[in-house]
Amino acid sequence: MVSVPDLRSASPRAWRDAADDALSAAKHCEEIGTFAREDVARTIEKQWVSDAGLAARRTFVKHAEDYEAAHLALRELCRVYDDLADEIEAAQRDLNSALGYAKDHELTVDDSGRVAHSKPVASGKGDDSQSEPVRHAQGIIEGALSRATKADTTASAALRTIRGLTEISDPKLVKEALKKNSPLAIALRLTGAPDGPHPINVSPAQLAAVERAARETGMSKTLLLSILWQEQQWYQNYDKDGRGLLPSIGRMFNWTLQQTIKPDKSLGITHMKLGTARKVMADNRDVFTAADGTYLGDLSDAQLTKYIEENPNEDIRLSAYYLQQLQKNPYGSDTDKQLFVLYAADTPDVREKNEQYGDDSDHRGGDIKTRGENWDKLQPRLEDAKAWEALSDEEREKALAQLEGATPKGHSFTIDPIYGGDTPGTGTGEPEPGTPSPEPGKSPTPPSSGGNDDDGGGGGGGDKKPTEPSPGLTPRPSATG
16 A cells, blocks of 8 residues: 555656657657568568568568567556556645645644544534544545555556566567456466565365465455465475475474474464464364364374364464454554554554554564565465466466467476475477577476575464564564464
8 A cells, every 4th residue: 555655755757767768769669660571571571582682671670560569568558657646646736635624624644544643632512513524634635655565566466567578579469468457467477586585385175275265254365365475484385285205204303392392382384382283273263173063172282283283274274263353453454454463463563563654664663564565475375376367277378379479489487486486487488699508308497486495473373473673662473482
């Protein structure tokens, strides 16, 4: 969510200047493409009648297509920048108007956009007239911040698509990719990002468990997937199905720690402490009672630890109900991002800063700032992966075939959503002039998706409790620790 300082400091003029530059480049590409196709290629066709002349003409026609594709991409870039500038300017006008109104009525507006009286309001007669200015200013500010956030999200998705167009020289495919949320556009956003967040390495069974838990509790799928991504233990990146040797060792290691030197060790793939799990079960006794009448909360610590470590689908369900609990206290839990932060540390300090700063991570500190930044980094990749998942098999196959046709023979690529498994593809297009193809039988080394060495504290207080020290104050311990 865009904050008040973000919107006030935004510079639409800079985006308009960038749009002008993109438009100039687009016109230049259009002129060169037209010259290559209509002048040079036609002249060669008439004056150089031979196989060599035919090959030369094909080369210039190919150059014309390259420039036409670049022209289309740059035109789209210009449109994206101009649209973003328009929306931000409109949002800024609304925000500045509301801030002026708030000042005139002695109201305060915090960074998250929350409006309040700057002086205590006397109770009794006149309360309605006192609260009306707050409601009026609040409504305008919320609308302005929402408009700016939507514009930012839309532009970000468009720019990720345009980045992928650098690998496509067929104007027809470029036009296809520029259709809003076309399968090809989604596929392009999921290729060529080796420096992105590590994948959510869980099995299809766990992804299905996320869907069930989301429906059962009303928690969003995005939030549950983000928790899984953040709380993955190191061994999951070696065996996503969780049945290999390393996951088994990891579970045994966790069980041993919990039983011996570290009884408050976070457990399972969602990093939940045993005490937190017991509280969630106690508050939802009927939900965590087995068909045979066994209440899971009656298990011993050793039995429950083993159960959590060996039943990742139940870990996900526990986490969903824990998030539901966190949301019951509305203070500082308005959004998925705020719940994502509270999952790690539900303390009065964190809730207070959630309420004060909203979804803005810039003003946060310590592990909370890092966790908030992780959320921001993850969301675009997660939204693209969800869009890819929502396509039909036929739509995904068509997008894969289109990318293969746009990729030179012998070269490969990978459609790599952050969850659900990647899809490799091998080029079937014409080889690039002067670019050697890989040796037969060999393929380029795929980019590393990056491992996850984050053993950070989640699930109601992990091993490292995120804290936000205030000057002169000692951080409060996690309420769920």
